[in-house]
Amino acid sequence: MSAVTTVVTGLGVAAPNGLGTEAYWAATRAGTSGIGRIARWDPARYPSRLAGEIEGFAAQEHLPGRLLPQTDRMTQLALAGADWAFADAGVVPAELPDYAAGVITASSAGGFEFGQKELKALWSQGSRYVSAYQSFAWFYAVNSGQISIRNGLRGPSGVVVSDQAGGLDAVAQARRQIRKGTRLVMSGAIDASICPWGWVAQMAGNRMSTSDDPERAYLPFDAAAAGHVPGEGGALLVLEDLDSARERGARRIYGEIAGYGSTFDPRPGSGRPPGLRKAIELALADAEMAPGEIDVVFADAAALPELDRIEAEAITAVFGARGVPVTAPKTMTGRLNSGAAPLDLAAAFLAIRDGVIPPSIGVDPVEDYRLDLVTERPRPAPVRAALVVARGHGGFNSALVVRGTGQ
Template identity: 80%
Template sequence: MTGTERTVVTGLGVAAPNGIGTAGYWAATRSGTSGIGRVTRFDPSSYPATLAGEIAGFVAKEHLPGRLLPQTDRMTQLALTSADWAFEDAGVDPGELPEYSMGVITASSSGGFEFGQRELEALWSKGSRHVSAYQSFAWFYAVNSGQISIRHGMRGPSGVVVSDQAGGLDALAQARRQIRKGTGLVVSGGMDASICPWGWVAQMAGDRLSTSDDPEQAYLPFDAAARGHVPGEGGALLVLEELGHARARGARQVYGEIAGYGSTLDPRPGSGRPPGLRKAVELALADAGTAPEEIDVVFADAAAVPELDRIEAETITGVFGARGVAVTAPKTMTGRLYSGAAPLDVAAALLAIRDGVVPPSIGVTPLEEYGLDLVVGTERTAEIRSALVIARGQGGFNSALVVRAV
């Protein structure tokens, strides 16, 4: 291996609030269909924030063997199922590949919160004898990587990245590194699900949740009415391969290439130093050998916090010029899915390249002063060869990823 091998995406597995499965998600996203509504997984009436992007209609026992259900959190059940879908989409049977030639690298933001809450309730109300032994790992950040690798016999380089929403891109970049070192195939991406009282309080502590009770007006990035984000559950898992590996096995499709990546960390507050987001974008473009004018669409982080929106808008206009590139935020239909958000945006970017459309942002009236060409309301037809995905995690994490057609 030379370290310059091309890493491509051959399979997608998606679970999102506005669609289960890649086809369902993409159809809903293209049509501007939202999955945001009032929380149903618990009673949110005593909390300031009451809206979320929940995945409706997912029944784990319809997709997974019964033995896995008592030992897994909802996020892991979604991850295992999405990994199965990604393998099916890629036309890969892991059992037919050498076990050390396959790895799993995922991102996680919260771990198995819902499972953990249930077991803590048992501890407090009934005592330690009533706590499941599976609690020892079901809550853990690395559990999705572990369970996927065990289920499919994948014993190559594996791990987990924890950097909030930026982690989804960081995991894909780490997967690309392992492929460049010789691993033939890596399942990568992110899946989060922490819509439970314990997870809810933890999210509210970040002071970025929208308290609006109107699903159509709650999450409005780049809008004068921006008031914070709506959280959600889900994400995407992708099958990544070295291009030669994919062609040698006769892959049924190649969605595109993971072409460039950059990451930075913001300076401490009060330092007087500029945010690191623009540098992350510039690093990703340089890594891809791509000029700004070659990027056809930007999938925005879309924090919906005025100061963070301003920083992102200045980054985009600083690199591409005022209204110099189409920008979209399809997460306005799902909420921010934490570690799952950016891989879902990467999946959407690859589908946009395939179908020649920019999916819309919904409900948003962008401020003119931001200078963004934000695609709103309905999709836009366009020839797309390269896309940039931006993600930021709370704590100052910044990541950017370039995907392009092969």
Template identity: 75%
Template sequence: MTTSVVVTGLGITSPNGLGTQDFWAATRSGKSGIGRITRFDPAQYPARLAGEIPGFAASDHLPSRLLPQTDRMTRLALVAADWALADAGVRPAEVPEFGMGVVTASSSGGFEFGQGELQNLWSQGSQYVSAYQSFAWFYAVNSGQISIRNGMKGPSSVVVSDQAGGLDAVAQARRQIRRGTGLIVSGAVDASICPWGWVAQLAGERLSTSEEPTRAYLPFDSAARGHVPGEGGALLVLESAEAARARGARVYGEIAGYGATFDPKPGSGRPPGLRKAIELALDDARLTPPEVDVVFADAAAVPELDRIEAQAIRDVFGPGGVAVTAPKTMTGRLYSGAAPLDLAAAFLAMEDGLIPPTVNVEPAPEYGLDLVVGRPRQAEVRSALVLARGHGGFNSAVVVRAAS
């Protein structure tokens, strides 16, 4: 019998809310965290808006010894992990150290830390470069620092598949639980809103250059012209359903299905892989399309990518056959952190019986989607599909199901 893997804790750091309660209150009400960049002067760049996390002071949450060796991304991740474990009622010191692991994703690593050390190198010399540069920039650093802080010596890893990575990490964590690991912290937190990171994101040519926060990120809208980046994400505590029941844990729901594909070479004439990823996830969850209550869209806000996603959803569910939402319109795209945040939102939607809205968007009729816009929609949510795509052809889909 296949082991059911459930989520027992959530830790959220988001531009529209720091912590699960603040995030969900903002998301329910359609409150956006997108605005002009404040972490550096964006005047010389063509894109000037981002989803920044306001009011986060790492020194309020972490010991001072960690601050010189960590990037903002890692500080956010450490705090999110602390919150997720507390939410799950887990005290790591009371759990066997080889029975816990960490699987995260990263899209860019610690860009801001790396930029600072490069500036030290060219302005002052190599002797002024921190020894912590050897790992603080690295994609795997969040997994490493979380495992060290919590004494987690079980299976740990990092997944790098751009914006699909957050779902891929959760799927890898589910595999490790099924292989016998007692508990895995999984998900992703990204943060690269600094000049070096900003130039790298601009190079992808998918950023919106609008200076109006309410008109900058408009997926499935005829005015879509790219996305707004953001920082943050979510970390989740995963356990087997049996272990969660044995300790009387609160269960948000189950990671019920997963599918991943890679798009064919451009110009090959073969279809994109997103539809197949959806079908694989539904098959893994043993659900039929009518049993899915809502789709949390990838929402690229690039017309061709929106067309591909809408087509995949219509092909599986039929025109207007399932409610679709993109709450990331309130946060910006958080890269590898975006989809885990959507997973958290899906579980919270199940608890509250509502679908969070897509803000500021006027759905273009040619997409044929039942997009939830403007305000939340009251609905019984028993299962949800979360989609994510990474630059270069990654497609991932996860089905989550309410606790039975």
């Protein structure tokens, strides 16, 4: 095991039910949902019409004007989130030594809304009216690139693309770089593709709810589960070596990135079991922790009966029937693509800080799943360690263990 302890010292959150870390956490603890009918364009002709949209974000209030015409909404949210995370950590990027810091994010779709706008210009006006910024504004790596440029982060950097599992995979990659000697890495993900072009791309997966009732549309582990509601947002985290964080006098340490595991599901029809249970076991082994030391599981929460069953079986196989509290606060935000798991990580660290498990709202869990699902109201409880689970379309499974450091 590496002697380097990787800790989180800053959080930057953008979520449908709260812009900023404390606003998100207050809403989540109160069971306040950010899911509703799409407001930025008319979804009437589409079978799915609900989303978790972020309200109240005006990019011009957070970013210089020169950046606005060259960035997608996803990137604008990510740049603001990175600023908030650095401020929370008490880090001034310009004061960091050259090559001491990097940025590793995840992306699921890239800058879809920017691409849609430029395609519209191409079709209606011709190629001369397509922005030169289209060459990179749509790209999966654009958030890493723009955060790096804005903050002068020239250390090891990159992007991970593994759908909803990507946010955990990016944080794990950041931990690897810190263990190799990088002083600080900005990591996590913020995603946004709630535009008609992005919408039909998501619909192609046949996993979206078609309900028009915001309170009953996204119901993981419920008998009425019939797909998820997409959303936008996520979280960015400042990761540092513990000794380095102490040396600079970090104002707070939320906790440690303690263990990580990832697997890939076998091909359908192979007869081999899904890989989620193994990913959880690998994460626990990496953290050198027993199942009984985990105080809460933040579930992937697909809200499709077969996928819910697989996740419930994986959790009960490792922890026992109703052996650990399970929660899915994404019932208040929707599934945020690559931003979902980093937002769960932020919630896990806040749960450790405050000693409370956030609820899964609107869900009446199926008894046969044998889960101790926290519903409707937050549950006060000592939270020393948490497991966050994420799965990506096509077979990606990731699990990450976080724990407090007593600071």
